[in-house]
Amino acid sequence: MNNSVVINLQQIKKFYDMGGAEEVHALCGVSLQIHKNEYVAIMGPSGSGKSTLMNIIGCLDTPTSGLYEFNGVNVSEMNDNQLAKVRNKEIGFVFQTFNLLARSNALHNVELPLIYGGVSSSDRKRLAREALEQVGLGDRQNHKPNELSGGQRQRVAIARALVNKPSILLADEPTGNLDSKTGDEIMILFEELHRLGNTIILVTHEEYIAEHAHRIIRIRDGVVESDENVTNRKIINATVS
């Protein structure tokens, strides 16, 4: 395994000022490092701060304090355009609610990061098709999100996250809105993506899903409760799909 650090968090805190004296402490000093080609599951009870952490890692949110280095670069010193570039090129984010553009078909949804990345039109179509084929949706390019099943929508979202070949894939409860069978199919996909060399961080409530990962980080009340490698890791055979 390549040992270079992709994500380095030191004492990350996130407080929400609710007005008056009230303050919500979503993260109270999280420190962790994630290396290239790791497959990490983040677990914890509801409200423990998992999504907050993922949003910070995905450069969608900024911490109240603490150091965040992405590939060795201090994220808090980046300006808006640089952050946009990191989100575009380095991070692939998969949401629980898919977050596809309803009016665009699958292909255009997947093309979007390439458009924002300034990729030429012909390359764009090819890369987007390849990404869709990779998630098994080569034949659904022209379908709009409302013409796709939940699992298919999440595959489109994964293709979109992958299409710019990011350094890391972030997935916040990607199976949360899916039934367990469809969820398993998505997990097989992640398994495969990991095998192909992608670095993955995945938030989940389900113990059995977390067991696909190499490493499980448990969070409670905004702090890391435990961080351990999985010894007898479950591997789903990718040929099931």
Add this chain to the structure above:
Amino acid sequence: MYFIFEIKEGLLIAFRAIRANKMRSVLTTLGIVIGIVSVTLMATAIEGVNRAFEKSASAFGSKVLYIQKFPWVSGEDWWKYRNRKDLKVEFADYVTRQATLVDAVAPAVSTVKDARYGSRSVLNAWITGTTHAYQEASGTTIQEGRFFSQEESDGGRPVCGIGANVAEKLFPSVDPIGQTIKVGGYPYRVLTVFEKQGGLFGAFTSDNRIYVPIKSFMTQFGSHRDVTLNVRVAKNADIEDAKEELRGIMRKVRQLKPAQEDDFNINEQDLLTRVFGAITGIIAGVGFFITGLSLFVGGIGIMNIMYVSVTERTKEIGVRKAIGARRRTILFQFLVEAAIICLIGGIIGLMISYPLSLIADQVLPTAMPLSVVFIALLVSLLVGVVSGFLPAYRAAKMDPVDALRYE
């Protein structure tokens, strides 16, 4: 390169958004449509008035000066001019002899009389007494026949030239040349029919006039009259130089001392044009302000709907930002949308006002100038960009995580 993608993507999104909200877009556009219709019609009307004026003013001739007791345009006391001495017919000869920068000088006196031919008549026609030099001095164009000669003029022969309207009324079916008409009861043989001039200044054109030798005019219609000297400036002479020369000659004729001010005026077409320009300028200013207000209201409508659009699509903005859209990209996206809505409004507005301008053409010699079309489109684009800016800016500066969380 990147910018071209942004434009293409912006256009695509804009068209999708507009198509998804057809009714709303149409209603929003209405404000712009009304604004553009009123502004372009205003511009067309002003253009029409200007053209009508230009056409009319050309009846005075661009190189013709009018030496008169009264100025054409003045804010001052009428009595001051009233008390000036009348100009005399003899001045014409004197000016002709003295001036070097003029081609022709013709004195002219006018009155109103009825003209008859058989059972047909023109009541209150303008009768002008002048000399053979008039045609050259005034630059009027002859439609048919010839103007009276020096002999006829000097001899006070009973011959006349008639304007186009007079000819039409007296001779609907007969060739006027050679016919004898009665002017104020006196017989005159028609030698000339002038070309129609048209325009706003009907009484001043040749159209409603009958020209007779000044000598017979004086004996038949009275000689105590104020004379106008029509002066044709020489082809290659500067009009201002000619004016200066004429002024000197006239001052000499009137025996004015250096300290005395002129007791005559040298009028010209340009004077009218300038005054008219100032008046239409004010009308245009007020008109464009008022019609511009409707465009402004339309712009506010656009701003309002763009705010709605931004709020509705907060989540979409979050998604776009999450996958790498920059602030500028989002800003641009909404600006393009607002601009396109307005541009469509502008085009619809032009499609309405263009046929209306053709109807207006029946009243005024107007046509919607091409420049108005371009300016209208440019203005609607600008209204879109300006009124879309604040909503677009709000969208652009949204925090991705807040936008994504928006329900």
